Amino acid sequence: MRSRLLAALLDICCVLAFVIIGRASHAKGETLAGIASTSWPFLTGLACGWLTGRAWRRPAALVPAGVAAWLGAVAVGMVLRVVSGQGTALAFICVALAFLGLFLLGWRLAVRLLKTPLTQNDT
Helix, strand or coil: CHHHHHHHHHHHHHHHHHHHHHHHHCCCCCCHHHHHHHHHHHHHHHHHHHHHCCCCCCCCCHHHHHHHHHHHHHHHHHHHHHHCCCCCCHHHHHHHHHHHHHHHHHHHHHHHHHHCCCCCCCC
């Protein structure tokens, strides 16, 4: 239960980092309303990815949890942005894929590497 909650919080933090950095780079400000307006499509997509990939079973796994969280956040997030009248330029989609892929898959990869012994005895 604890690892599921931690994984969900890490994923949410990754999406919020993406939103906050993006808003700051475009000088849109970091108001709570602005962050909420920009993040809700991606957080909804993240939740859809968690459900689709059944991420609660193995939340730190790259596949299916990480890939489902990543693609859900981007794909559903972009669709919801279109439906709500927000922008979805091709460059933005590419940045979202790269950033969210790096972060949502990255922390899972780091966990995986830290669990692997640095040296293995081959006999």
